[in-house]
Amino acid sequence: MSIAQPLKKLASCVILDLDGTLINTDLVAADGIVSDVLKVFLAKYGKQWDGREALKIVGKTPLDEAAIIVEDYKLPCAAEEFIAEISPMFNDQWCNIKALPGANRLIKHLRSHGVPMALASNSFRSSIESKISSHQGWKESFSVIIGGDEVKMGKPSPEIFLEAAKRLNMEPSSCLIIEDSVPGVTAGKAAGIEVVAVPSIPKQTHLYTSADEVLNSLLDLRPEKWGLPPFQDWVEGTLPLEPWYIGGPVIKGFGRGSKVLGIPTANLSAEGYSNVLSEHPSGVYFGWAGLSKRGVFKMAMSVGWNPYFSNSEKTIEPWLLHEFDEDFYGEELRLVIVGYIRPETNFPTLESLIAKIHDDGKIAERALDLPLYSKYKGDPYLKCT
Numbered sequence: 001m002s003i004a005q006p007l008k009k010l011a012s013c014v015i016l017d018l019d020g021t022l023i024n025t026d027l028v029a030a031d032g033i034v035s036d037v038l039k040v041f042l043a044k045y046g047k048q049w050d051g052r053e054a055l056k057i058v059g060k061t062p063l064d065e066a067a068i069i070v071e072d073y074k075l076p077c078a079a080e081e082f083i084a085e086i087s088p089m090f091n092d093q094w095c096n097i098k099a100l101p102g103a104n105r106l107i108k109h110l111r112s113h114g115v116p117m118a119l120a121s122n123s124f125r126s127s128i129e130s131k132i133s134s135h136q137g138w139k140e141s142f143s144v145i146i147g148g149d150e151v152k153m154g155k156p157s158p159e160i161f162l163e164a165a166k167r168l169n170m171e172p173s174s175c176l177i178i179e180d181s182v183p184g185v186t187a188g189k190a191a192g193i194e195v196v197a198v199p200s201i202p203k204q205t206h207l208y209t210s211a212d213e214v215l216n217s218l219l220d221l222r223p224e225k226w227g228l229p230p231f232q233d234w235v236e237g238t239l240p241l242e243p244w245y246i247g248g249p250v251i252k253g254f255g256r257g258s259k260v261l262g263i264p265t266a267n268l269s270a271e272g273y274s275n276v277l278s279e280h281p282s283g284v285y286f287g288w289a290g291l292s293k294r295g296v297f298k299m300a301m302s303v304g305w306n307p308y309f310s311n312s313e314k315t316i317e318p319w320l321l322h323e324f325d326e327d328f329y330g331e332e333l334r335l336v337i338v339g340y341i342r343p344e345t346n347f348p349t350l351e352s353l354i355a356k357i358h359d360d361g362k363i364a365e366r367a368l369d370l371p372l373y374s375k376y377k378g379d380p381y382l383k384c385t
Contacts, residue, residue: 010227011176011194014110015164018121020058020180020200021218022103023131024279033093038069041086047073058181058201061122061154087127094130101241101281102218104135105233111141113229118144118164122154122183144168156183158191165193176226178218185211196221202282202305202314216343217281238367239340243287244280245381246273246316247334263357264324265302265317266333277303277314282344285337286364287373289320290382292332297322299335300357300364304344321361336379339367 019025025034038049056072057065066079066086075082110117121128125147132138139145144167148154151163165172177188180200188195189210197211198218208214215221219239224230233239250266266289270277282304289299298321305314318335341360347353367373 010174012174012227013116013118013165013168013170013176014228015118015120015161015168015175015177015188015193017177017179017181017184018119018128018131019123020100021178021184021198022100022107023135024098024100025200033097034090037086037089037093041089042073042075045073045075047075060183061148062124062127064154090127091130094127095134097131097134098279099135100218101279102221105231106218106221107138107141109223109229109231111137115228116143116168116170117141118146118168120144120146120160120164122148122160124149155181156186156190158187161188161191161193165191176228178221179211182207194226196226216283216345219281219283219340220343235339235370235372236367237341237363238286238373240372241285241337241339243376243379244276244337245335246276246337247332247381248272249330250328250333252329263319263354263361265319266328268316268318268333268335270314270316273316277316282314284341284344284360286339286341286360286367287335287337288368288377288379288382289318290334290336291320291328294324294328294331296377296382298365298368300341300361301335301337302344319357319361321365334382336376336381338373338376339364 016022035049042049056068060068062083063079066082069075070077070079070082077085107117119128119132119142123131125145128145128147129139144164146160146164146167148160151157151159153159161175161177162172165175168175172191172193175193177184177191177193177195178198179185179188179195180198185195185197185208194212195210196213196215197208198215198221199205199208205214213225222230246268248268251269252267280303284300284302286298286300288296290296299318300321301316301318303314303316318333341363347356368377
């Protein structure tokens with residue numbers, strides 16, 4: 001989704017945030033690395049991490065984050081003690097942290113075109129080094145890496161971005177910032193820099209009105225809008241992805257697929273897939289679907305909250321592009337997702353939503369005939385046994 005105004009400046013360099021922008025430090029997912037560590041830590045004090053502070057602490061400095069958690073959970077320690085005790089627990093886990101979808105693609109693209117990049121994060125410099133160490137090529141790709149402990153004031157102060165531009169030998173106005181947090185957006189705009197926001201907490205785009213553009217994920221970034229080299233990897237309206245896999249028995253959904261939309265979906269339960277869903281942004285995907293008793297079929301799939309219907313839970317709603325004579329609730333369904341079409345978005349009318357879904361289906365139908373995608377029809381995962 002974009003709320004961009006007409007863009008006036010062309011960027012010569014890119015300044016990126018790290019946590020929540022390039023790597024998945026998901027504070028909402030029940031089984032994310034950050035949640036896991038906080039659960040273990042708070043359990044020692046008889047407390048239970050429930051993620052309620054996620055919106056409060058995202059984008060804050062480590063000391064501010066610690067102070068919020070200490071106060072909200074009434075912990076018998078100072079913020080500095082909290083940091084000293086929990087930091088080693090995080091350091092043991094940073095090597096396992098995953099890149100967000102589109103992060104590797106973006107870094108490699110900008111580096112291959114010689115676009116100077118800086119990494120500017122409120123995290124401590126030592127923490128930044130630990131987090132990026134397991135991501136091949138990242139450290140060498142950034143001309144500048146700057147942590148929150150290397151400036152007097154972290155975001156939302158503009159200091160860290162101004163310092164990053166200075167170290168790049170660039171005027172701030174010639175830079176583009178990519179950020180996930182409101183404090184980061186505030187800092188970027190205060191520095192006089194245009195900001196693309198990719199919110200890391202779901203359903204919070206209304207908080208990012210000061211950003212120059214708001215995207216659903218890095219997959220949706222169009223660098224050419226900012227005077228940067230365009231991606232060349234879109235194929236007939238689709239973006240190839242490293243395949244990902246989900247499966248389970250077909251369940252009854254909200255009843256709106258056939259009844260309201262005229263598009264019967266073979267819904268899957270999100271239970272057991274919270275980690276997978278946190279790794280993949282909401283949007284429309286496509287791939288192959290294997291049904292245990294019927295074979296393999298083309299498939300388009302919605303992942304997300306379906307804003308037209310205001311879902312409270314993130315759902316998985318595959319649409320098998322085939323006419324079936326009967327329902328198949330309870331049958332085992334396996335999905336191999338091989339590409340991306342577009343971000344999730346809202347629609348003014350039910351008719352416009354239905355028209356767009358049919359467009360998505362046509363795009364998926366055509367794309368899955370290409371050798372790039374058709375080769376996955378024989379993936380062993382699809383053979384339900």
